Amino acid sequence: MSASHRRPPRFAVGCALAALSAVLASPAWADPAPSFPALLARLDQTPASQEAEALSEAAEARVRQARVRPNPTLGLDASNVFGSGPYRGLDNAETTLSFSQDLELWGRRTARINAARADAGTATLQRDLAVLNAAGRLAQVYAEAEAAQRRAVLAEDSLSLTIADARAALILVEQGREPLLRGIQGESEAAAARASRDEAVAERDAAFARLTAVAMLPSPVTGIDASLLDRSPAAAFAGSADPTTVRVAQAERTAAERRIDVERIRTRPDITASVGVRRYEMEDATALTFGVSMPLPLFDRNRGNIEAAQADFRAADARLASARQEAQADRAAAQARLAASVSRVSAADAGVGSAEEAYRLSRIGFDAGRISQLELRVTRAALISARTTAVDARLARVRAEIELARLDGRAPFQGAE
Template structure:
């Protein structure tokens, strides 16, 4: 699959807020390095980057091993028999011993071997479909975690700016109090606003550390990530397009389709087992007393009186019915998820515009309120309200952009493609 945004540490290490420690730079990664164009086995050679991808690759290897074993033929039976030796009377000793060496081969009838081979191949295709689904889930989770880490990082910046604004307002309030133009209460109100902004910054820093920890865990990086050098959120400012997604291309639907095919192949396997096999044998018997040899041949066939494999056939046939219904469920779920994600993506376009307009309005309102307060025309409470409105407007604009990213990532996931693979 196509490469996406870089997931790497910036050149200078960034310390987590409040820890005073520095983090080492993680290796350069792309979003996602481990999710590229699938190889014939369903996963790229970089699949060892995440445990869940390694597990999926192991599932493919297991299915391929079972498929190879399904094509194995039955081994021949070699036997040696001796009789009429070490007895009493005329059979005492080995003079009348008769020895027979023979080779027997069971012939599978009714298409048993070909049915097993087809079932094995269907099992391989199923494991590959599941691996591709796992790969898609991993790509979606990685994109979502990357976006969440970027948003958390920006929220720290917004909280830092909010704290800076609160401190600026407090300096103005202290100056007015010192000049006798405001009551001492205004200084206390301004200081309270600073403490509130400082607490919100601490919460934002904790949320950022949590988001980066999740991102590190998803990519299984030995070194923690602590910064976002490239922006996915910039994609939220691009053209407003809603991709058309075919529900029949959904990884979940394709897995259900492969499951149905695999079960159908197993139905055929169980049906062929009802046909008896034939065992042919050919050997040589040596007569010790006459110093002579003779050929011995035989045919054996089980007589299917008690076991005609009806129970297994009925069981796997019922499993096939369930697989058919699961396929329909997967199709309906894919349709519903696509419609839901498309609706949320469309709604996010309007939300982003509205949130950005509100942010610009709140910015201007805060600027004018601040001028009015400094000139003594407005009380401090108006400044506090305007600043809080600006902070909330900025947060809402960021949330709207994040919602667009998540909706686009989900649609890509449902289409079986890498989220933001064209970036």
């Protein structure tokens, strides 16, 4: 027998088996996190939703303020007082108490209210869009956390398979059927699998921390039981003709158009009417006064503001055209990606089944001495890759559903079973 096939001492093999058993230790998980529908029901508690709701309420408050008419002006004017000669003191005073009111002619108030309503409509749609984006982000973080958890489980399974194969190789080495090099290779593979397991666990913990922060949970997430990766996407959704992004752009265009009306009306004179009572101390008499005042548009005709509002309108119109084109392309792309991801999941599941059967047969052949350790390592690597691919395919399907749901104006998996 050559030196490379010389039987190793039993003590060395036993130490190697003990070392392989020690790498299997892993931390236990605590209680699972709430399901995705339960977290979705609490979406209004997230900062993004609360910010959008506050901005919408502020816009509605500005509509109420726009309906309010300007306050009247109360004036008191005294003349012919504290002078010299007959105007010494207050004996010859002329005192006028007046009441002035801005008439808001030319549709000034109506234009102001319409502009505020348009801004409020835009804020409402932006609130809805913010909620949709928050729902999509929650779904993505939840799915990524679940995928990280599955990868950690797969890494644990991979470590177990690697250790089992290494143990089988060490037994063959002890029996003299394999050289000592095979046992050393098995130990090295087990160490690498342990490092991969530790990395996957760290990624899982980081993903759980992100989910805890995004969902604003009172206690850290330590596990996920209610699967989102295994849920089938929602059926074809018959929503509005335009996605929320297009409707927001449309509302912004309408608001810009209303602001043009406001600026144009400001070029017309702002007429103020007044009525008052004048007291004549010398004659001991009283008389009424009436007056109308208006600014003369000699210098400021508000042309700059009108041109700025018109430019804002053209910009909003361009954004609307761009949003429509992008929405049409994005929807077609999202539908194509979702269909492809569904097919990819089916193919990945079939690949996992084939890889598991191939590894099972390879392990039987290896134990019987008909298959080399190299062939067993290849089938094990194929099994690990197939399981990882299945997780990645499900994560891609969730991301495609998130994008399509955003374009449909709904929460991800809304209506799915």
